[in-house]
Amino acid sequence: MSTEQSFTDQLWDFFCSLKLAIVTLILLALTSIIGTVIQQNLDPQEYIQKYGMSESTFKALNSLQVFDMYHSWWFLSLMGIFAINLICCSIKRLPRIIKTVREPVLVADDGLFRTFSNRDEIVASGTLESVRDKVAAVLGKKFASPVVTEQDGKIHLFSQKGAYSRFGVYVTHSSILIIFLGAMIGNIWGYKAYVNIVEGKSVNQVWPRAGKEPIPLGFELRCDDFDVAFYEGGSRPKEFTSDLVVLENGVEVLKKRIEVNDPLSYKGLTFYQSSYGPAGDPIYRFQVKIRESGVTVPVSGQQGRRLPLPDGSSLVPMGFAPNYQNFGPAAQVNIVQADRKQGTPFVVFKNFPQLDEKRGGDYIVTLLDADQSYYTGLQVAKDPGVWVVWIGCLLMVLGSMGAFFLSHRRIWVVIQPLDKGVGVKFGGAAHRNQPAFALYFDELKKDLNDALAS
Amino acid sequence: MTSSLFFNITTIAYFIAMVIFIVYMTSRNSAVGFGATLICWAGFAANTLAIGLRWREAYAMGFEQAPLSNLYESVVFFAWSILLIYLIFDLKYKQRSIDAFVIPFAFACMIWAQWGLDASIAPLVPALQSNWLTYHVITCFIGYAAFALACGVSIMYLIKVGKEEKSAEESPIGGLLGMFPSTKVLDDLNYKAIMVGFPMLTIGIITGAAWANYAWGTYWSWDPKETWSLIVWFIYAAFLHARFTRGWVGRRAAWLSIFGFAATIFCYLGVNLVLSGLHSYGGS
Numbered sequence: 001m002s003t004e005q006s007f008t009d010q011l012w013d014f015f016c017s018l019k020l021a022i023v024t025l026i027l028l029a030l031t032s033i034i035g036t037v038i039q040q041n042l043d044p045q046e047y048i049q050k051y052g053m054s055e056s057t058f059k060a061l062n063s064l065q066v067f068d069m070y071h072s073w074w075f076l077s078l079m080g081i082f083a084i085n086l087i088c089c090s091i092k093r094l095p096r097i098i099k100t101v102r103e104p105v106l107v108a109d110d111g112l113f114r115t116f117s118n119r120d121e122i123v124a125s126g127t128l129e130s131v132r133d134k135v136a137a138v139l140g141k142k143f144a145s146p147v148v149t150e151q152d153g154k155i156h157l158f159s160q161k162g163a164y165s166r167f168g169v170y171v172t173h174s175s176i177l178i179i180f181l182g183a184m185i186g187n188i189w190g191y192k193a194y195v196n197i198v199e200g201k202s203v204n205q206v207w208p209r210a211g212k213e214p215i216p217l218g219f220e221l222r223c224d225d226f227d228v229a230f231y232e233g234g235s236r237p238k239e240f241t242s243d244l245v246v247l248e249n250g251v252e253v254l255k256k257r258i259e260v261n262d263p264l265s266y267k268g269l270t271f272y273q274s275s276y277g278p279a280g281d282p283i284y285r286f287q288v289k290i291r292e293s294g295v296t297v298p299v300s301g302q303q304g305r306r307l308p309l310p311d312g313s314s315l316v317p318m319g320f321a322p323n324y325q326n327f328g329p330a331a332q333v334n335i336v337q338a339d340r341k342q343g344t345p346f347v348v349f350k351n352f353p354q355l356d357e358k359r360g361g362d363y364i365v366t367l368l369d370a371d372q373s374y375y376t377g378l379q380v381a382k383d384p385g386v387w388v389v390w391i392g393c394l395l396m397v398l399g400s401m402g403a404f405f406l407s408h409r410r411i412w413v414v415i416q417p418l419d420k421g422v423g424v425k426f427g428g429a430a431h432r433n434q435p436a437f438a439l440y441f442d443e444l445k446k447d448l449n450d451a452l453a454s
Numbered sequence: 455m456t457s458s459l460f461f462n463i464t465t466i467a468y469f470i471a472m473v474i475f476i477v478y479m480t481s482r483n484s485a486v487g488f489g490a491t492l493i494c495w496a497g498f499a500a501n502t503l504a505i506g507l508r509w510r511e512a513y514a515m516g517f518e519q520a521p522l523s524n525l526y527e528s529v530v531f532f533a534w535s536i537l538l539i540y541l542i543f544d545l546k547y548k549q550r551s552i553d554a555f556v557i558p559f560a561f562a563c564m565i566w567a568q569w570g571l572d573a574s575i576a577p578l579v580p581a582l583q584s585n586w587l588t589y590h591v592i593t594c595f596i597g598y599a600a601f602a603l604a605c606g607v608s609i610m611y612l613i614k615v616g617k618e619e620k621s622a623e624e625s626p627i628g629g630l631l632g633m634f635p636s637t638k639v640l641d642d643l644n645y646k647a648i649m650v651g652f653p654m655l656t657i658g659i660i661t662g663a664a665w666a667n668y669a670w671g672t673y674w675s676w677d678p679k680e681t682w683s684l685i686v687w688f689i690y691a692a693f694l695h696a697r698f699t700r701g702w703v704g705r706r707a708a709w710l711s712i713f714g715f716a717a718t719i720f721c722y723l724g725v726n727l728v729l730s731g732l733h734s735y736g737g738s
């Protein structure tokens with residue numbers, strides 16, 4: 001029984017210790033490096049090629065979950081130890097802190113004085129009361145108004161500042177636990193999925209990244225239109241947008257144009273613009289002038305089809321580029337003669353209708369329009385824990401600011417009659433940032449000396 | 455009136471400030487020291503103006519983006535942040551001589567940016583066009599700058615403490631070292647700078663997460679840059695806990711601070727130049 005007791009005690013002390021906290025922090029920092037050096041979640045084949053590792057090395061590392069280390073049992077255990085450490089440490093310390101704040105020690109005995117690294121004594125002249133008033137005035141002006149206690153012919157003064165800053169650390173520490181909680185909620189009840197929607201079509205389910213079964217949305221999502229704009233003189237997309245419509249039982253309930261940094265959210269789901277691509281072949285519209293006869297005709301049709309021209313030949317659209325070599329939309333076309341003889345493919349531009357005349361061919365082709373329909377690629381995220389994470393983040397910022405920039409500083413003074421004059425013994429402590437307090441205490445010492453000398 | 459002219463002026467001002475500070479520390483002439491501080495302010499003003507002009511130039515080219523879009527712009531912004539933190543510390547703590555160990559970081563940034571980096575203005579890809587990016591970069595860099603100052607101060611601490619121990623019996627140290635703040639003050643400044651840097655880095659990581667969540671739907675994806683910022687954060691958290699609760703002050707704190715800044719620099723540059731990831735600075 002007693003050994004059992006001591007074992008739980010030991011365990012408790014282990015999880016309360018700050019050494020453990022520092023060791024865990026450093027271990028987390030060191031082990032985190034692994035995943036930044038070895039790319040995570042590649043295919044086995046890629047590892048063997050990319051890092052030139054043998055099959056057996058791969059197997060060994062894989063059994064240690066090095067290739068998905070941030071979700072490995074050992075990394076998660078480290079995080080778990082970290083969290084338990086925080087909880088135990090807080091449980092152990094919090095009651096004492098509450099007591100310190102609620103019931104300050106008003107009378108400092110010699111034992112307490114000996115623990116102060118900042119202390120001094122001054123011998124002053126005058127009566128106990130006059131000295132008390134002078135000291136109280138200095139404290140009130142430079143620090144905080146003191147609580148005065150008279151006991152055994154001595155006068156005790158106690159002043160404190162920033163007592164509540166002691167809780168800043170606890171706010172910071174619980175914020176870490178709140179963030180963990182939010183991440184857990186997201187992992188358990190959330191998911192990541194994707195869906196492609198062809199312009200004009202709608203979907204009612206999405207495909208999770210891990211897993212094969214589609215997840216029903218419970219509503220319908222339609223893409224009315226997709227657009228991509230390019231930077232001038234380049235094929236880098238500047239922005240791409242999709243016009244999305246949410247339908248409940250066939251009734252439109254929400255409409256939004258989304259772009260890369262501006263998603264649509266509905267019923268806890270968020271739809272992000274992430275990719276796009278062509279859906280099927282484009283439909284072309286051309287104008288063709290036959291040089292010999294001067295006849296001009298409009299023709300239109302799909303890619304790869306032969307679009308007949310009046311003289312028995314035909315025009316074949318072969319390909320489309322939305323921004324060909326920075327000259328805007330262009331189509332590659334070919335002419336097939338009546339006897340099925342093919343010509344050489346050539347390119348025509350929508351923005352430069354005159355250009356093809358200079359080519360000197362028998363047919364002058366002008367691209368009027370090409371209607372490429374697209375699909376829009378959406379990422380779908382459901383994360384019910386994200387708000388918990390943001391609340392944790394906010395508390396962390398507020399808590400750590402409080403913990404850093406405020407400190408609980410306390411000063412005790414004992415005024416007692418001596419054989420000659422009045423003895424003023426004073427000392428103080430800050431619950432953190434002692435060097436700064438030491439400098440501050442030196443200032444205060446000067447002020448007290450000045451006040452008592454006068 | 456182009457940004458590049460003012461970037462040149464900035465570089466020259468930081469160089470002159472560095473030289474004059476060395477003169478100040480040897481001559482102990484406070485007028486010289488005051489002059490050097492003025493030049494720091496002038497350099498800071500030129501740096502600010504240059505960044506502002508570059509912003510306008512990008513807008514004139516049709517790119518609506520803050521001047522924090524590539525490695526060049528981030529490096530000159532880093533120089534700016536270092537000066538910002540230094541000048542605030544100078545106003546508040548009036549320890550002029552730390553300049554000699556802080557301005558070189560800013561000067562090195564400017565020299566590297568101007569001689570080694572591509573200064574052309576290029577548009578951002580859609581995924582990076584967001585106000586969150588701006589907040590993220592600003593807070594991170596102010597954090598990094600505070601860590602740079604902490605590192606500079608720690609180097610001074612180690613030099614001074616080493617000399618003090620050697621010449622303990624002899625007369626008080628004179629010369630350059632005599633102008634250093636006391637080791638107590640240096641140690642305190644180290645802590646103070648980290649106290650500014652740590653919450654800034656925290657906010658930087660959070661705004662980065664908010665940005666990723668907004669743009670990609672995940673606030674944390676363990677990409678190398680994110681992970682390294684967390685590593686840096688862990689190191690400084692360890693610094694604070696070791697200092698505060700285990701009494702790691704002085705020499706050990708100084709070393710930890712230098713070590714933390716090395717990790718910071720790796721997070722900022724090494725990840726892009728050595729490792730690969732989602733973040734776009736560097737390679738391009």
Ligand code: HEM
Nearest residue numbers: 016017018021082085086089169172400403432691694698
């Ligand atoms: C990365 C995670 C952590 C962060 C961001 C953090 C943050 C902080 C901050 C800002 C302080 C105040 C430091 C100062 O005053 O200079 C502090 C103090 C402290 N931390 Fe942490 N902490 C973390 C993890 C932990 C863990 C795991 C423990 C485990 C026991 C712990 C135990 C303590 C203790 C005991 C104090 C002193 C509290 C007091 O009595 O005033 N911390 N922490």
